[in-house]
Amino acid sequence: MDVAVQNTPEWAAGFDDPASTPASGDVWELSWNGLHEGIVVVAVVRDDYVLGMPVTAGPAGPANVVVPLAGSSITVWPRLETGLGRFLLHRRLGTVLSDDRIRELRLWAHGRGDLATFAPGDGEEDSSTVDHLVRDFQRRCFIEWPSAEESTLDIAATEMTPRQFQEHTGWEPGRILELWSGLILTPEERQALGENADAWTTEVVDLPTRELTSPEVKGLVLELCATRGISEREARNAARDAYALAARTDSVTARRASRAADAIRTLIADSSAS
Numbered sequence: 001m002d003v004a005v006q007n008t009p010e011w012a013a014g015f016d017d018p019a020s021t022p023a024s025g026d027v028w029e030l031s032w033n034g035l036h037e038g039i040v041v042v043a044v045v046r047d048d049y050v051l052g053m054p055v056t057a058g059p060a061g062p063a064n065v066v067v068p069l070a071g072s073s074i075t076v077w078p079r080l081e082t083g084l085g086r087f088l089l090h091r092r093l094g095t096v097l098s099d100d101r102i103r104e105l106r107l108w109a110h111g112r113g114d115l116a117t118f119a120p121g122d123g124e125e126d127s128s129t130v131d132h133l134v135r136d137f138q139r140r141c142f143i144e145w146p147s148a149e150e151s152t153l154d155i156a157a158t159e160m161t162p163r164q165f166q167e168h169t170g171w172e173p174g175r176i177l178e179l180w181s182g183l184i185l186t187p188e189e190r191q192a193l194g195e196n197a198d199a200w201t202t203e204v205v206d207l208p209t210r211e212l213t214s215p216e217v218k219g220l221v222l223e224l225c226a227t228r229g230i231s232e233r234e235a236r237n238a239a240r241d242a243y244a245l246a247a248r249t250d251s252v253t254a255r256r257a258s259r260a261a262d263a264i265r266t267l268i269a270d271s272s273a274s
Contacts, residue, residue, distance in 0.1 A: 003222035005029070005090055007036040011057040015070055015093035020216035022050055022089055025097035027069060028215075030140065031090035033232045034222055037140055039093070040084065041067075041076050043102050048213055050089070053081045053105070054133050060121020063130070065105065067096045067118070075121070078109035080130075082137045087145050087236070089215040145236055146209060149187060151201040153179045158200050169193075182206065182244040184237055208243040211260035212236055220264040227271040239264045 012029060022028060022042050030037040030052075040052030054077040060066045064077045074096070097105070107113030158165055166176045169192065179185065184204060190197050211217070217239075224235040243263040 003034070003219050003226070005031040005034055005036045005222075009036070009039075009057065011072075012039055012093060017070075017092050017094040019092040020214065022086065022092075022215060023095070024099055024102050025095050027055060027074065027093040027096055028052070028089045029091045029093060030084065030088040031218075031222075032088055032140075032143055034225060037088060037143075038136060039074075041097060041102075043078075043081055043106060048210060049083050049085050051081055052084050053078050054137055056129070056133070058126075058129065059123035061123045061125040062120045063125065064121055065115070065118040066121060069096050070094050076105070077133060078105040080133055080137060081106070081109065082141045084137075084140055085143060085145060085213065086215065087213040087218070088140065088143065090218050092215075145213070145233060146184070146204040146240075147233075148203065149190065150184050150204055150237065151190065152182055152184055152204055152206075154200055154202040155180060157202075158196075178241075178245070182208075183241045204240070206244075208240045208260065208263075212240055212243070214260065217260050217264060220261055220268070224264055224268050224271070227268050235264075238267060242267055 008029065015027075019026070022045050024042055024045060026042045027039060028042060029039050039055040040050075041055055042050050042052055044051040056064075056075045056077070058075055060075045063079050064075050066073050066075055070093075076096075101117055104113065104115065104117055108115050160168065162173075162176050162180050165171075166173055169176075171189070179189075185193075185201060190201065193200055212221070221232060221235050221239065224230075224239065225232055228235065228238075230238070239260065243260055246259075246263055246266070
């Protein structure tokens, strides 16, 4: 299911170059909770985030350059490069720059080189546009999934068996087994751990989480949001929990690349049937 986002700029709506794996030089539309969150040229790709240069359609000033895109052109802001979670990547619009051209722009942006292939724009610097971009991409930089509050139980740190932990907390045995399987603690459960909350929990940086940050499953995540009427964060947490449980059974394929998608499709099917 191809899920469109709201508020995509009209100039960008016509571009589409399907891909699920981001690469340096790609142009991607970002989204969160089904809303457009800007467009970037990917400069660097890491395991769980990318470094992206903001893109606009307006005239270029001395701090940005114009590059061609599918018979048109876009304005790239190398000096506003920022880190963004891979889970924000929604739709690839095309590829505009080679690795060498990306390197040229980055060196220029950091004052360590001159532009050989490009030239800065000669338009007036619009301070309001710059301020708006800076604020928007600072905010996007701090959109995190999972957040620091979304953690799992560090079983080794508790130094308890499931039965001992159940006796200590008074929680339902079924929930204890879920937590022992790697499900995310609810905010209420984390709070109930009191002074042990930090010592007994760990950040969610496991295989299910990494696979669920892939743009390959972005459309399925948004479909789950629509089916259940929940936020993207809630959908991702539900999918991660389903993945963690299913990975311990034969119900999820052994093909690693499709496990996350299978888990989400199962949740969507269950929601549609209820």
